[in-house]
Amino acid sequence: MSDMNQKAMYKLTYGLFVCTVSVPAEAETKTNATANGCITNTAVQVATDHNLISISLNKTGFTHDCLKQTGVCNISVLSEKASFETFKHFGFQSGRDVDKFDGDYDKKNYDIAKNGVPYITDGTNAFISLRVKEMIDLGSHTLFLCEPTEMQVLSDDSSCTYEYYQKHIKPAPEKVGTTEKGETIWRCTVCGYIYVGEELPDDFVCPLCNHPKEYFVKETR
Numbered sequence: 001m002s003d004m005n006q007k008a009m010y011k012l013t014y015g016l017f018v019c020t021v022s023v024p025a026e027a028e029t030k031t032n033a034t035a036n037g038c039i040t041n042t043a044v045q046v047a048t049d050h051n052l053i054s055i056s057l058n059k060t061g062f063t064h065d066c067l068k069q070t071g072v073c074n075i076s077v078l079s080e081k082a083s084f085e086t087f088k089h090f091g092f093q094s095g096r097d098v099d100k101f102d103g104d105y106d107k108k109n110y111d112i113a114k115n116g117v118p119y120i121t122d123g124t125n126a127f128i129s130l131r132v133k134e135m136i137d138l139g140s141h142t143l144f145l146c147e148p149t150e151m152q153v154l155s156d157d158s159s160c161t162y163e164y165y166q167k168h169i170k171p172a173p174e175k176v177g178t179t180e181k182g183e184t185i186w187r188c189t190v191c192g193y194i195y196v197g198e199e200l201p202d203d204f205v206c207p208l209c210n211h212p213k214e215y216f217v218k219e220t221r
Contacts, residue, residue: 036095082123
């Protein structure tokens with residue numbers, strides 16, 4: 001038996017959140033977006049006196065770059081009533097390519113906090129506004145240590161865990177096995193992205209949700 005069964009990581013308990021930020025005027029994007037957001041499972045209270053919350057964001061993400069420049073964000077806590085469309089909207093596309101708060105995203109789904117950044121009201125039960133106090137380089141990610149500046153409860157609905165999302169919100173993937181040419185198919189367990197190839201490179205990162213190789217599994221019929 002291997003001493004490093006990566007599936008043990010799946011047993012850790014995670015919440016799911018939308019991290020929203022303002023887009024700096026000098027940011028390089030294909031749109032004129034003023035705000036952006038991404039799905040994350042890494043918001044954690046790490047101290048109570050003085051209250052501190054940590055967020056770890058992948059360096060390849062646009063939300064990461066915006067937060068690093070502005071130092072301000074909101075965390076919207078997703079509830080069990082969150083729709084898969086919310087996960088797709090904020091998790092399966094990059095803010096460098098699309099404006100996630102444009103006319104196609106209904107304004108009734110969000111509001112603006114006192115820090116000027118949107119927070120999500122659709123399928124959430126609370127939001128917390130944060131100001132970055134310290135940034136720690138973790139290699140592939142940056143850990144942002146933040147202090148809350150505003151906190152509000154939005155509903156009494158139960159918070160959505162990563163396990164609940166996998167079992168009850170994310171559609172079941174189609175079992176595809178191999179391609180017609182016999183090539184192996186790997187599927188991201190977070191967003192469903194498909195990679196074709198016998199082996200995944202060790203440094204592979206999902207282009208949709210930015211999760212690493214450990215989150216991919218071989219498809220079987």
